[in-house]
Amino acid sequence: MKKKQRQHDPCLITFEGIDGCGKTTQAMLAFRFLSGKGMKVKLLREPGSTRISEQIRDILLNRKNSMSDITELLLYEAARSEIVSREIAPLLASGYIILCDRFYDSTTAYQGYGRKLDIKMVRALHKVATGNIAPDLTLLFDLDLKTAFSRRTQQLDRLESQSKAFFNRVRRGFLEIARKERRRVKVVDAARPVKVIFADVSRILTKKLKIDESISRSN
Numbered sequence: 299m300k301k302k303q304r305q306h307d308p309c310l311i312t313f314e315g316i317d318g319c320g321k322t323t324q325a326m327l328a329f330r331f332l333s334g335k336g337m338k339v340k341l342l343r344e345p346g347s348t349r350i351s352e353q354i355r356d357i358l359l360n361r362k363n364s365m366s367d368i369t370e371l372l373l374y375e376a377a378r379s380e381i382v383s384r385e386i387a388p389l390l391a392s393g394y395i396i397l398c399d400r401f402y403d404s405t406t407a408y409q410g411y412g413r414k415l416d417i418k419m420v421r422a423l424h425k426v427a428t429g430n431i432a433p434d435l436t437l438l439f440d441l442d443l444k445t446a447f448s449r450r451t452q453q454l455d456r457l458e459s460q461s462k463a464f465f466n467r468v469r470r471g472f473l474e475i476a477r478k479e480r481r482r483v484k485v486v487d488a489a490r491p492v493k494v495i496f497a498d499v500s501r502i503l504t505k506k507l508k509i510d511e512s513i514s515r516s517n
């Protein structure tokens with residue numbers, strides 16, 4: 299028999315950080331944790347999660363492609379416009395909790411701070427792409443570059459192939475966003491074992507979603 303789903307205010311929760319920070323693993327664990335509690339939850343990724351956004355992702359990450367920084371920025375925002383209009387907005391309207399592996403903070407950090415594009419312009423484009431939908435909560439998995447780079451196993455994609463200086467700017471960019479938006483962005487130390495990190499993540503989610511502690515313990 300299908301488990302009865304618990305009602306909850308719709309909510310957009312994003313998972314952010316540099317490549318190799320472990321956010322995708324944490325987003326998957328969070329998805330299991332919340333669905334295990336009978337919550338209406340959906341896991342999405344950016345760029346991706348729609349037919350067109352996945353095609354744009356292939357263009358962006360293909361190492362054989364070279365493009366201007368503005369083209370790169372616009373492609374990320376185009377992919378975002380698709381996922382927002384086809385997935386995020388309708389799911390929020392149907393009362394879902396959405397977990398999104400990256401969202402517009404990645405563009406601010408990678409294209410704004412990393413590529414050194416004008417931050418105001420970048421933020422203005424977020425508004426165009428999202429129609430003003432903003433995350434209710436963002437988990438920023440902060441990790442030093444040495445550890446992040448040491449976790450690399452497969453062939454690097456176009457973005458992962460950027461320099462150390464680039465990733466330093468991206469990391470600083472993420473931390474700057476967190477400093478400016480303390481209420482929304484929670485920084486999680488990602489240099490620890492997966493289980494220890496998830497203990498923090500589940501605590502933050504439990505608080506934000508006001509999950510009943512007794513239900514938490516029984517699951």
Ligand code: TMP
Binds near residue numbers: 345400408409
């Ligand atoms: P992923 O590896 O986390 O799936 O993300 C794909 C890559 O795209 C990753 O290197 C970060 C990069 N990226 C940007 O540069 N700007 C963006 O807006 C997003 C969403 C991702």
